[in-house]
Amino acid sequence: MTDQATSITASSIVAGTDSDRADVAAATTAAAEAFGAYRATSPEERSAFLEAVAGEIEADKDAIIREAVRESGLPEGRITGEVGRTTGQLRMFAAVVRQGDHLGVRIDPAMPDRAPLPRADIRQRMVPLGPVAVFGASNFPLAFSTAGGDTASALAAGCPVVVKGHPAHPVTGTLVARAITRAVEKSGLPAGTFSFVLGGIETGQELVRDPRIAAVGFTGSRGGGHALVEAAAARQVPIPVYAEMSSINPVVVLPGALDGDVDALATAYVGSLTLGAGQFCTNPGLLFLPSGEQGDAFLRAAGTAIGAASGQPMLTPGIAEAYASGTASLSGTEGIRLVGQGTAAGEHAPAPAIWEAPAELLALDDSTVTDEVFGASGVVVRFDGVADLLPRLEDLEGQLTATVHATDADTQDAAALLPVLELKAGRILVNGWPTGVEVGHAMVHGGPFPATSDSRTTSVGSLAIERFQRPVAYQDVPAALLPLAVRDDNPWGLLRRIDGTLEP
């Protein structure tokens, strides 16, 4: 492949072509040069910069929305919402930085008279890791792309960012990159604080192998994430990769939940399954349904609802092809039956579908049922009681979410499921649907492998800032040399852990 395009820094912007190796090196060199000055910014300066990024995106909102709709095929309402989510995320991280709890200040004061040995004065704070490479996602051209959650949290932590824009929306990415670089310039920050390159797999590999890159954020396919994890591990100095990859988001319907309005429940399921053409990481790809008459009724209602649904344009021809191949594999597997299917609306807007698969297929070393089919395709598996269900859940791979539908009558069963589900997933829902990820302080968008490559964190929500930091201790460092964050006079008014106890 030819793998060439553009790098965008505050100094140079050329849109819509691929970056070459020199562009990648120029971007990472500029990021490394900017790191010292950028990480030295005060909480107020860094917060103001993040707010300036949000402001510059809003200033060019009309063009960004127009191009994102054109490039992604997603409806204008959705894209408009995503702009709000993107700027809201930037402002949330601005508030987090201003508050400063992420600096994790700890002070163990000296004990000069301790016997047998005196204790030194030891102070701890978090420092940023270094320049971060961010890979934009196809399915969120704004909120998980150029100025998305990975970029916002890395910049908030004090790390310069080099984004590899997603080839599915190069112009949108370029417009957002320009907005960020305007904010960099207006904030008086070094040009290398943010750079943008375009390109394919080779460009991405080049970026992850670059010795100046200290961490990687990625949202995309299992194969793509795996390749970056491997490249990062093979470096002379391995670096952390936060790759959000693959999840089928199991939903368990317990018997009590079928005592209510089964039609409404089935319609809500199909609504979540088909939302945005099913192109969400949290799409409910696998549903466990009780055997018996009420389960049958739910399945009939789901079949009817999906039958009435029509296809929506998928993000790229490649994604539409992968959907066709995934559903063909389900369709061609003995024992799997089609419960219902909607109507295709053109070559790249395939029919949504629901399948029923025998539970035995889950136990086999066959991933047809458990591989993510990115798009509006759902598999239903029946079960007889929780004792029958638990081993199936225990066999599942790691997930972003796990959902239980239950009423009070199901409490005992649900209580048996939750300890299993919370070891499988980053987020547990009851009586909801997993699509739609709230940006807040308590959210976890993460989970055990292969949902992500690193379950110890989240890519959505304020905790995400911690991915790009590491602790440093200062022992007997004189006041004049101490970083401001850990000085006695606490000029930034930070919350501090003194001898193990948090003190405001």
Add this chain to the structure above:
Amino acid sequence: MTDQATSITASSIVAGTDSDRADVAAATTAAAEAFGAYRATSPEERSAFLEAVAGEIEADKDAIIREAVRESGLPEGRITGEVGRTTGQLRMFAAVVRQGDHLGVRIDPAMPDRAPLPRADIRQRMVPLGPVAVFGASNFPLAFSTAGGDTASALAAGCPVVVKGHPAHPVTGTLVARAITRAVEKSGLPAGTFSFVLGGIETGQELVRDPRIAAVGFTGSRGGGHALVEAAAARQVPIPVYAEMSSINPVVVLPGALDGDVDALATAYVGSLTLGAGQFCTNPGLLFLPSGEQGDAFLRAAGTAIGAASGQPMLTPGIAEAYASGTASLSGTEGIRLVGQGTAAGEHAPAPAIWEAPAELLALDDSTVTDEVFGASGVVVRFDGVADLLPRLEDLEGQLTATVHATDADTQDAAALLPVLELKAGRILVNGWPTGVEVGHAMVHGGPFPATSDSRTTSVGSLAIERFQRPVAYQDVPAALLPLAVRDDNPWGLLRRIDGTLEP
């Protein structure tokens, strides 16, 4: 090699032989079975268990000290101190668990009236990763071994532990393992909460490859750590490895520090270099010294002091051989000269030594000067001013510690060094020596690769508990199903982050 020995759980103990594959599988199976019950313990139950472990070690203190002195060759005073450090560490983690801040509770309350979409109730807490494999270290038969920091922090997090005892002190390890298993039994915990196996490299690899193991703690050599990191990355489900591996702990002496008592400074340097036969991860292996007369005086004094030092028995014949080979490599390198050398005290108690190496050797692609020589061997490199020094420091690999000796007159120079050093090391010291790692809340014993395989954390101090946890979010989960840690009535009295702000 034959690679066979013992597994110890609350049910079976056979000391001093090597574990075989069945022993490893039995230990990890027991750990996986114990995980559910162990992680469900309340803060009070888990704290009491950690305190019981400390109590059982103290109850068998005499035998443990006797065997550790015999197996390690370390003096009784040092080993006695290590027992105190080990039990102190366990009690510190008991206090951390009782306080509960590590559970990281975050609550974003529901906003049913928010427009355009209501906000769900979302709550977050940390859950333990699963069974942890811990590799005991040769140089701390107690504090970094069977019941050392990795074990204590993993147990504190709610993870069952399988220790592979170090072959250099199998009996000490077995005695400590018995103490832990007594505490497991007396606390009414499942036997698999703690297991102990002995063996060599194959046993270790087996343990890391075992699908029931969720994380690894290791302290040892660069080669050994690397092998475990690679094995963990090659698993079907990769897992985190916290390997503390290699560090030469640079010390910079600034000119002002030579204006005082140069003899005392040189003596302190040699004291740190030769402490415990130099067998500390934080041994000051590389010292940067100003050119000129005062630097010459320091070097002469250091040469005199090291000349008066005699060798101490090294931990194992293998370690003594590696020391001989490392010093032979220094001695055989053109341009490196011997500054001074002490007296050997037997085959496995080699002579401590200080070398002077030209700065050019640091810049070359030759690791003779920068490779860790485990033992009492130090290299001194001269410099002319900070401008000359900074590029040398920037070229160094990641370190556990970096130290500056300075007076007020050096403040400007020291201020220029610190931002570089804090990106290279986990702990910065001024006017101290890096040996001796305080166990507290602010300590960082960690640092960029190859000091450790994961710079985002520490293996000493209370922050170490966070290595073995991951966040889970609960969305609209009814009170009856919520984990106690995140319930409204806050039965454990935890500090909670409500809508982003910590509330007591």
